[in-house]
Amino acid sequence: xxxxxxxxxxxxxxxxxxxxxxxxxxxxxxxxxxxxxxxxxxxxxxxxxxxxxxxxxxxxxxxxxxxxxxxxxxxxxxxxxxxxxxxxxxxxxxxxxxxxxxxxxxxxxxxxxxxxxxxxxxxxxxxxxxxxxxxxxxxxxxxxxxxxxxxxxxxxxxxxxxxxxxxxxxxxxxxxxxxxxxxxxxxxxxxxxxxxxxxxxxxxxxxxxxxxxxxxxxxxxxxxxxxxxxxxxxxxxxxxxxxxxxxxxxxxxxxxxxxxxxxxxxxxxxxxxxxxxxxxxxxxxxxxxxxxxxxxxx
Amino acid sequence: xxxxxxxxxxxxxxxxxxxxxxxxxxxxxxxxxxxxxxxxxxxxxxxxxxxxxxxxxxxxxxxxxxxxxxxxxxxxxxxxxxxxxxxxxxxxxxxxxxxxxxxxxxxxxxxxxxxxxxxxxxxxxxxxxxxxxxxxxxxxxxxxxxxxxxxxxxxxxxxxxxxxxxxxxxxxxxxxxxxxxxxxxxxxxxxxxxxxxxxxxxxxxxxxxxxxxxxxxxxxxxxxxxxxxxxxxxxxxxxxxxxxxxxxxxxxxxxxxxxxxxxxxxxxxxxxxxxxxxxxxxxxxxxxxxxxxxxxxxxxxxxxxxxxxxxxxxxxxxxxxxxxxxxxxxxxxxxxxxxxxxxxxxxxxxxxxx
Numbered sequence: 001x002x003x004x005x006x007x008x009x010x011x012x013x014x015x016x017x018x019x020x021x022x023x024x025x026x027x028x029x030x031x032x033x034x035x036x037x038x039x040x041x042x043x044x045x046x047x048x049x050x051x052x053x054x055x056x057x058x059x060x061x062x063x064x065x066x067x068x069x070x071x072x073x074x075x076x077x078x079x080x081x082x083x084x085x086x087x088x089x090x091x092x093x094x095x096x097x098x099x100x101x102x103x104x105x106x107x108x109x110x111x112x113x114x115x116x117x118x119x120x121x122x123x124x125x126x127x128x129x130x131x132x133x134x135x136x137x138x139x140x141x142x143x144x145x146x147x148x149x150x151x152x153x154x155x156x157x158x159x160x161x162x163x164x165x166x167x168x169x170x171x172x173x174x175x176x177x178x179x180x181x182x183x184x185x186x187x188x189x190x191x192x193x194x195x196x197x198x199x200x201x202x203x204x205x206x207x208x209x210x211x212x213x214x215x216x217x218x219x220x221x222x223x224x225x226x227x228x229x230x231x232x233x234x235x236x237x238x239x240x241x242x243x244x245x246x247x248x249x250x251x252x253x254x255x256x257x258x259x260x261x262x263x264x265x266x267x268x269x270x271x272x273x274x275x276x277x278x279x280x281x282x283x284x285x286x287x288x289x290x291x292x293x294x295x296x297x298x
Numbered sequence: 299x300x301x302x303x304x305x306x307x308x309x310x311x312x313x314x315x316x317x318x319x320x321x322x323x324x325x326x327x328x329x330x331x332x333x334x335x336x337x338x339x340x341x342x343x344x345x346x347x348x349x350x351x352x353x354x355x356x357x358x359x360x361x362x363x364x365x366x367x368x369x370x371x372x373x374x375x376x377x378x379x380x381x382x383x384x385x386x387x388x389x390x391x392x393x394x395x396x397x398x399x400x401x402x403x404x405x406x407x408x409x410x411x412x413x414x415x416x417x418x419x420x421x422x423x424x425x426x427x428x429x430x431x432x433x434x435x436x437x438x439x440x441x442x443x444x445x446x447x448x449x450x451x452x453x454x455x456x457x458x459x460x461x462x463x464x465x466x467x468x469x470x471x472x473x474x475x476x477x478x479x480x481x482x483x484x485x486x487x488x489x490x491x492x493x494x495x496x497x498x499x500x501x502x503x504x505x506x507x508x509x510x511x512x513x514x515x516x517x518x519x520x521x522x523x524x525x526x527x528x529x530x531x532x533x534x535x536x537x538x539x540x541x542x543x544x545x546x547x548x549x550x551x552x553x554x555x556x557x558x559x560x561x562x563x564x565x566x567x568x569x570x571x572x573x574x575x576x577x578x579x580x581x582x583x584x585x586x587x588x589x590x591x592x593x594x595x596x597x598x599x600x601x602x603x604x605x606x607x608x609x610x611x612x613x614x615x616x617x618x619x620x621x622x623x624x625x626x627x628x629x630x631x632x633x634x635x636x637x638x639x640x641x642x643x644x645x646x647x648x649x650x651x652x
Contacts, residue, residue: 186386186388188384188386188388189388189390189391191353191355191375191382191384191388192382192384192388192389192390192449193390193401193405194354194355194374194375194376195353195354195355195375195376195378195380195381195382195450195459196376196381196401196402196405196449196453197376197379197402197405197406197453198376198401198405199376202405206390206401207390210392211391211392290391290392290433292391292392292433292435293391293435294391
């Protein structure tokens with residue numbers, strides 16, 4: 001064996017200084033995974049969307065989507081479900097997480113109860129909603145029994161059923177994320193604000209909330225992406241051919257009922273672009289906020 | 299700036315328990331207006347608990363706190379109007395230095411013009427006028443500490459509470475900030491309670507010391523009283539009496555007590571409190587710097603074991619022939635293995651009950 005030349009050692013040191021060394025090989029499995037299971041299908045779908053089944057040029061599918069009101073309106077329908085659901089989840093998670101920051105008896109039990117809906121799955125939630133909120137469900141029977149309404153309130157097989165389902169299944173994500181952002185804020189900041197004369201609302205309004213907002217923006221984005229790809233609940237507790245005909249139903253319909261994979265891919269691409277636009281908007285706004293240290297351990 | 303003057307803050311039997319254990323056990327202290335009081339003790343002694351109780355951040359388990367004639371322990375912190383400086387500064391990271399200092403004034407709905415002048419004055423006081431528009435994250439530790447102090451004193455509070463404010467700073471900065479805090483107290487005359495575990499800090503800053511241990515008051519007095527006349531062996535060891543020798547009493551007369559280890563070590567010292575007669579055990583406390591190398595009163599024959607060089611002096615661990623280890627500080631040049639005779643004047647040996 002010969003000793004490595006001086007030049008060889010020097011080159012290796014220079015590369016290491018730029019972060020290039022053999023530990024980079026550890027990234028290989030993940031890179032292969034991402035390329036095989038995300039990048040390839042995505043690029044395949046993208047090129048497929050530019051090869052319309054019925055000809056008419058590269059952009060024919062996209063032109064058709066925006067010409068056909070039945071297809072075009074699915075964007076608005078889905079946004080009209082996804083944005084309120086994500087906002088509702090974030091808004092509901094803040095007061096709960098705020099109350100649950102500290103240590104108290106029964107915290108673990110309460111957290112479990114709040115997080116359980118994650119494990120239920122959409123189908124079980126949908127079934128529960130149908131029996132609970134349906135025309136002959138407990139909710140309507142109670143309202144009728146109390147004489148508050150003359151006929152059952154329609155809360156399933158329409159917009160509201162899907163919105164409830166999205167909030168129930170999406171809330172645990174939003175809650176857990178918000179809780180972890182909140183526990184990352186140094187509690188002595190609120191103590192300091194209290195000694196300076198701030199009541200609980202002022203402490204929340206001027207100290208905790210501004211430090212939490214960047215985290216809430218991320219929470220909103222994740223909740224929104226989850227809600228925007230709604231599919232099962234839109235069919236099970238919604239009105240899949242009318243009021244809750246969301247964009248994923250349109251894509252499914254094109255690809256697997258009309259066997260137009262090219263159109264299905266185009267709709268999926270449009271879906272992705274809409275999601276990216278909303279996220280870009282939110283993150284752009286987040287970039288204008290204070291995002292530095294919040295003093296905690298988080 | 300002139301502070302709202304108080305004549306006294308009175309703690310009556312203030313106790314605070316955590317899960318069945320009392321972290322603070324019946325503390326009675328009266329603090330006079332304008333006084334600078336240091337709560338001193340090792341970690342876990344209850345000094346921070348006491349401070350948080352006064353601030354209103356911890357509810358009391360028992361006892362009362364009076365500010366002049368008003369009972370305040372039932373008020374929430376935002377109604378007490380005290381200024382507090384936290385150990386980690388607790389500056390609002392999303393607000394500029396100016397907004398941090400102005401926060402309390404803003405909560406009190408102070409008019410904008412008055413707020414501006416008062417914040418400017420506070421900034422000048424802590425010499426940070428040119429950093430007013432920075433965020434706390436852009437400041438050094440010492441500068442953040444100044445902001446925290448300015449934020450607490452700008453409200454001209456009747457009472458300023460400081461929770462180990464210097465413990466996160468390096469040694470040089472700590473000395474500088476110590477002088478700064480003392481200067482601020484002399485300028486503004488704000489009644490201050492200062493929590494620290496550093497006896498040097500407490501001695502140099504405070505008008506009066508309150509020494510705590512395991513939640514119980516050990517001694518309260520001027521720095522000189524506590525330093526020269528510690529009330530018990532715990533306070534003594536905290537005040538630099540590093541040698542605490544538990545030895546049998548063999549005699550003594552008047553205020554003097556004689557202790558012997560049976561191996562040739564005989565120490566005569568001053569009786570402090572109840573010390574038993576011959577046959578009982580007592581603790582002799584001696585400061586390392588009170589030993590002199592050479593013959594004199596209370597001679598001890600010993601061998602040098604370890605020497606640490608401290609510049610002008612060195613600290614040595616020596617072993618008396620009877621087997622007792624002694625800490626000594628001396629300007630004499632010692633080397634491990636040297637045979638020495640140590641001596642200490644009897645009035646520098648304090649004898650406590652064990």
